Amino acid sequence: MTESPLAAPIAEAGAPLARRNPVAKLGAALVFSLALLATVDPVAPAIAIAIELAVLPLFGVRYRVLARRAWPLLVGAVGIVVTLVLFAAERDGAVLVDAGPVVVTTGVLMTALGLVLRMLAVALPGVIVFATTDPTDLADALIQNVKTSPRFAIGALAAFRLLPLLGMEWQMLTLARRARGVDAGRNPLAKLRLFASTAFALLVGAIRRGTRLATAMDARGFDAGTPRTVARRQRFTAADAALIIVAGALAGLALTVSVLLGTFRPLIG
Amino acid sequence: MGAVELRGFGWRHAGRKAWAVRGVDLRIEHGERVLLLGPSGAGKSTLLAALAGLLPEDSGEQKGTAEIDGLDPRKARERVGMVFQDPETQLVMARCGDDVAFGLENRGVPAEEIWPRVDEALRRVGFPYGRDRPTAALSGGEQQRLALAGTLALRPDLLLLDEPTANLDPVGATLVREAVAGAVRGDTTLILVEHRVAEALPLVDRVVVLTPGGGVTADGPPDAVFAAHGEALAAAGVWVPGRPVQPRRATAPTGDTLITAERLGLPPRLRPTDLTVRAGEALAVLGPNGAGKSTLALLLGGLVKPGVGRVVATSALAGRDAGTPPHRWRAPALATRIGSVFQDPEHQFVTRTVFDELALGPRRTGRSEAETRSVVNDLLVRLRLDRLAGANPYTLSGGEARRLGVATALATAPRLLVLDEPTFGQDRRTWLELVELLAGLRDAGHGIVTVTHDAEFVASLADRHVALERSGTR
Numbered sequence: 001m002t003e004s005p006l007a008a009p010i011a012e013a014g015a016p017l018a019r020r021n022p023v024a025k026l027g028a029a030l031v032f033s034l035a036l037l038a039t040v041d042p043v044a045p046a047i048a049i050a051i052e053l054a055v056l057p058l059f060g061v062r063y064r065v066l067a068r069r070a071w072p073l074l075v076g077a078v079g080i081v082v083t084l085v086l087f088a089a090e091r092d093g094a095v096l097v098d099a100g101p102v103v104v105t106t107g108v109l110m111t112a113l114g115l116v117l118r119m120l121a122v123a124l125p126g127v128i129v130f131a132t133t134d135p136t137d138l139a140d141a142l143i144q145n146v147k148t149s150p151r152f153a154i155g156a157l158a159a160f161r162l163l164p165l166l167g168m169e170w171q172m173l174t175l176a177r178r179a180r181g182v183d184a185g186r187n188p189l190a191k192l193r194l195f196a197s198t199a200f201a202l203l204v205g206a207i208r209r210g211t212r213l214a215t216a217m218d219a220r221g222f223d224a225g226t227p228r229t230v231a232r233r234q235r236f237t238a239a240d241a242a243l244i245i246v247a248g249a250l251a252g253l254a255l256t257v258s259v260l261l262g263t264f265r266p267l268i269g
Numbered sequence: 270m271g272a273v274e275l276r277g278f279g280w281r282h283a284g285r286k287a288w289a290v291r292g293v294d295l296r297i298e299h300g301e302r303v304l305l306l307g308p309s310g311a312g313k314s315t316l317l318a319a320l321a322g323l324l325p326e327d328s329g330e331q332k333g334t335a336e337i338d339g340l341d342p343r344k345a346r347e348r349v350g351m352v353f354q355d356p357e358t359q360l361v362m363a364r365c366g367d368d369v370a371f372g373l374e375n376r377g378v379p380a381e382e383i384w385p386r387v388d389e390a391l392r393r394v395g396f397p398y399g400r401d402r403p404t405a406a407l408s409g410g411e412q413q414r415l416a417l418a419g420t421l422a423l424r425p426d427l428l429l430l431d432e433p434t435a436n437l438d439p440v441g442a443t444l445v446r447e448a449v450a451g452a453v454r455g456d457t458t459l460i461l462v463e464h465r466v467a468e469a470l471p472l473v474d475r476v477v478v479l480t481p482g483g484g485v486t487a488d489g490p491p492d493a494v495f496a497a498h499g500e501a502l503a504a505a506g507v508w509v510p511g512r513p514v515q516p517r518r519a520t521a522p523t524g525d526t527l528i529t530a531e532r533l534g535l536p537p538r539l540r541p542t543d544l545t546v547r548a549g550e551a552l553a554v555l556g557p558n559g560a561g562k563s564t565l566a567l568l569l570g571g572l573v574k575p576g577v578g579r580v581v582a583t584s585a586l587a588g589r590d591a592g593t594p595p596h597r598w599r600a601p602a603l604a605t606r607i608g609s610v611f612q613d614p615e616h617q618f619v620t621r622t623v624f625d626e627l628a629l630g631p632r633r634t635g636r637s638e639a640e641t642r643s644v645v646n647d648l649l650v651r652l653r654l655d656r657l658a659g660a661n662p663y664t665l666s667g668g669e670a671r672r673l674g675v676a677t678a679l680a681t682a683p684r685l686l687v688l689d690e691p692t693f694g695q696d697r698r699t700w701l702e703l704v705e706l707l708a709g710l711r712d713a714g715h716g717i718v719t720v721t722h723d724a725e726f727v728a729s730l731a732d733r734h735v736a737l738e739r740s741g742t743r
Contacts, residue, residue: 134363135363136362136363136364136367154361154371157361157362157363158361158362161360161361161362161363161404161405162357162358164405165357172611172613172616173616175567175572175573175611176609176611176616176617177600177619178572178600178603179570179572179600179603179604179608179609179611179617179678180600180604180617180619180629180630180633180677181600181601181603181604181605181629181630181633181634181681182600182619182629182633183599183600183601185599197619201616201618201619204663205615209357209358212353212355212358213358213359213361215318215323215353216353216358216359216361216416217361218323219321219323219350219351219353219420220350220361220371220372220375220419220420220423221346221347221372221375221376221423222361222371222372222375223375224346224375226375226376226377227377228374228375228377229373229374229377229378229379229380229383230374230380231367231370231373231374231380231383231384231387232367232370233380
């Protein structure tokens, strides 16, 4: 059986901040990230990243594990730098490299660096939260602490369980089409058509499976109008509220330093 | 508690012309254990869904009445528990204990009672793992045991089991039957739908047979029902116990070698394996779950690239392409040489009608429209699909879909056929037809490879077998 890599928390569950209420972690990440969106300068995100990396051990996540989990972000960062260096319209500042069509200036490099830092600073809190949170706990907390509808939270959780099956299903559909004598060869149009027909079959299968799951959930009294009780209590304590407040304060600190240094450039205005 | 009373009950799904079930008069007393039989299409699953209160009033038309302890089933849902066929789509949560707790939460059971009831239910079904075991790490049989625990934790008065072992290998099916036998107490009424009658009989004390046209054919203790109606039931496709099948031995000596597997494997799914398939022989591939039987079928079918070793097609099978491994052939060429029949027939369906489904292969491989029409019409008749030529493949019953799956592979006249669990969950009639059909193909000089758990099928058809061992790399 394959397990969804997204579903597997990678942290030590006992770490002081990993144990916090999932909704509090999510709220803290949102507050922190949203505050950083206010500026487009490189200094505030740099401070934010330093803070994020500093609190990482409190979440029980090792740096090496985070790097493995966040590699798509790093690839994206490299992509941003390369794209800007090659295609930026404004090339102000001192010229660092002049190799024919490729001109790298300090201005371009600063802009690219700002963008990369911003992306990492905004995305990392989310990565940390999902790395340290069990999806079941998150659904429980959403239902119990912020009154999300169980229909939505449990429904999403159940659907999430079926996701890994889709990959296997796609492979079987593709092989079965080949067995039927259907392949696209080198014709791009035929390839597109084959892809569309396979995707349609996958969708039909997914809908049928979803319907069966919904019936099975119905048979166990889901969403029947009886008030639900909870088997796993999620508490939202003062420490959880403090986590959100501290996250807001740290983001404020990063922005303040940026303003004091005179590098602050508001997103709007 | 848990008494069922049906009077002239019928149900027609919205948008369908035919009644799924009709004219059923039946009374089941508290604590009875009933095996509900009938050929496919007799409406067994619809009847169970009605009793579980899972047919909303606006989803079809009802005739007569159905009552549980004098109540409409839709109002008696707390008294009824149901376990379905497919293990994958019954589990809701990521951890086993949470999944059993799910129903208790829905019913509003006080929090302090939930975990003791979860533990009790897991114990009752003989669940071997703790609450924290991930549901994704369970085998099919274990998943069904867990689904049973999740239902029993709700303490239903009436327990409905809709073919709970049909998707399982023999080991998994035994696990589930043992759990039912050990867990269901005398105070619970049980209604079980199950193809494999002999295995289900120890669980029940009464057999009810539905008639496809409507009504109840037979009702009573198992021995009496099978003594009086055994012949007719067997002919209608019910697996009546004690009716062995005549084996179909090859009538001609084997011919040329068609394909050879040399140290063929795909780590970690399949260990290196050697085998040869000749024309005019039926080879069965056996082995426990996890031994890589399905993987071997895909490799022999030219659908997957071998990890180690190779597949060699002889010139008797592949003509000039004999030097190229099958997985590198173009799909149309492959379809005329090796036909693969998948375990789930729906994976193979590509078009909107049964006719087009059968015509697809011949058209793809360059046959004329007149030739295609003649091939298709011949197959429609041979596999009893002629009435369904215009039907959508996805609306077929299990037996019909299976026959169509085999027919699509035959449409391009491949010399070698590779089938993955072709008899899975089939009624007796379809089963016998498959044996007959494959035996006929073998005697006409085709090579047949069947991956199967079905010992009776092997005994009836196979000339030779290969047993795989669990790959167990870890």
